Amino acid sequence: MNQSPAVQNTEAATDAEPTLLEQMGGLSGLVSSTLPILVLIPVNNRLGLLPALAAALGVALVIAIVRMVRKENMQPAVSGVIGVAIGAGIAWYTGDAKGYFLYGIWVSLLFGIVFLLSIASRWPAVGVIWRGINGEDMSWRKNKIALRMYDLATGAWAVVFFSRFFVQNNLYNQDATNTLAAVKLIMGWPLTGLVTLLTVWAVRRANAAQEEAQSHG
Structure with missing residues (x-):
């Protein structure tokens, strides 16, 4: 059927x-x-x-x-x-062992800045990455609801990246290597898992908005 x-x-x-x-x-x-x-x-x-x-x-x-x-x-x-x-x-x-974490700390800051700028430029990174992975076009940028959903998901990732930078960089400057390692684990995949759930929800809302627009187009 x-x-x-x-x-x-x-x-x-x-x-x-x-x-x-x-x-x-x-x-x-x-x-x-x-x-x-x-x-x-x-x-x-x-x-x-x-x-x-x-x-x-x-x-x-x-x-x-x-x-x-x-x-x-x-x-x-x-x-x-x-x-x-x-x-x-x-x-x-x-x-110093704490230097092991320096790369990740500054990469988090870089990603946070890039994701924030992508929202400001109306090319939210989550939308670009998600659609790009699946080989789809960027027509969603013309849909206000879809754009808002991808802005939300991108903003959530930016918050994660910036929080990782500020918290871990503070521990790095305090020479709290053991605590830094524990915090990196806590702010790693568990936090990534939570923001990924939000991303999936936002993508579903964006897809629904796109489908509705196309059905009325």
Whole structure:
């Protein structure tokens, strides 16, 4: 039986949702991203900086190899290895384990600024990324409701990025390395999961607004 265009669009939007989760690496990607930090701090406290950095990088490489053997999405693993390598390089250069977190702190600020500017320019990053991933056009920018929904989701991500920067940078300046590691984990995937739920809701509202506009067009 033929389905109406609205039903087909709704199903397409629903099918698109896992794409974002896949880009995040799925549940295994969320869990494995925390392991290098969980290894870094205790090894640093017991054995020192260089063994800690070697252990963190080794864990990231093992995760990448496991994902490759299991033929899983390699993007999160590769990004993880690169991120750990950059963090380890900064920590080695500064001679302090807290340097491991410096890269992530400033990347959060950069993303926060980019997402905020994208709202101001009426090209909200969440809309551009979501539609781009799914190979769709940018006609949603002409729909006030859809644009507002993507602005909301983009603004939520900007808040997350800025909060990560200000909280973690403050702990970094206080030399509170152990607390910084714990806070990074707390403000990592758990917070990402919450804002992703908001993003999915906003995208559904944006899709519904687009469908309604097209049905009346």
